[in-house]
Amino acid sequence: MKKNYTINDFTVRKLNRQVIDDNIIAHTHDVRFSRKLTDYEKIRFERMLVGLHDVVYFSERFGTRFPHQPKVTFLSNDHAEYVLYHRDMAGEWKDLLFGMLATFSYEIVPIVLHDDNPIFDPERRADSVEFATAA
Numbered sequence: 001m002k003k004n005y006t007i008n009d010f011t012v013r014k015l016n017r018q019v020i021d022d023n024i025i026a027h028t029h030d031v032r033f034s035r036k037l038t039d040y041e042k043i044r045f046e047r048m049l050v051g052l053h054d055v056v057y058f059s060e061r062f063g064t065r066f067p068h069q070p071k072v073t074f075l076s077n078d079h080a081e082y083v084l085y086h087r088d089m090a091g092e093w094k095d096l097l098f099g100m101l102a103t104f105s106y107e108i109v110p111i112v113l114h115d116d117n118p119i120f121d122p123e124r125r126a127d128s129v130e131f132a133t134a135a
Helices: 039-058 092-107
Strands: 003-005 016-020 024-033 071-076 079-086 111-114 129-131
Touching: 039 071, 039 079, 039 092, 092 111
Parallel strands: 003 129
Antiparallel strands: 016 024, 024 079, 024 111, 071 079
């Protein structure tokens, strides 16, 4: 049976943003995994986000929108928070971030909620779901 996306699945949730020095935004995200991560998987998740920073920081395509490396904190073995530091809320870097999170969720450990949104949950992958509009 195919699961349905609703418009609620794509709704932007309340964001935890804080402007710090030099107009840099510290943007915290909440991630819940389907199971406890091993130490190695935690390291991979953190390295993935640092890799995102490095690509964005060093690429002329993205400019220098990420002035600081992200901070990743595991609140428990299946719950993490990460903070991105950037100047712009939109841009191609966001597509890259979402692609990396989706890949991690599908290939390493399922991300069942990202900022209270189930969009990265592999159980709801686009090739196995139908879209439904909220009435």
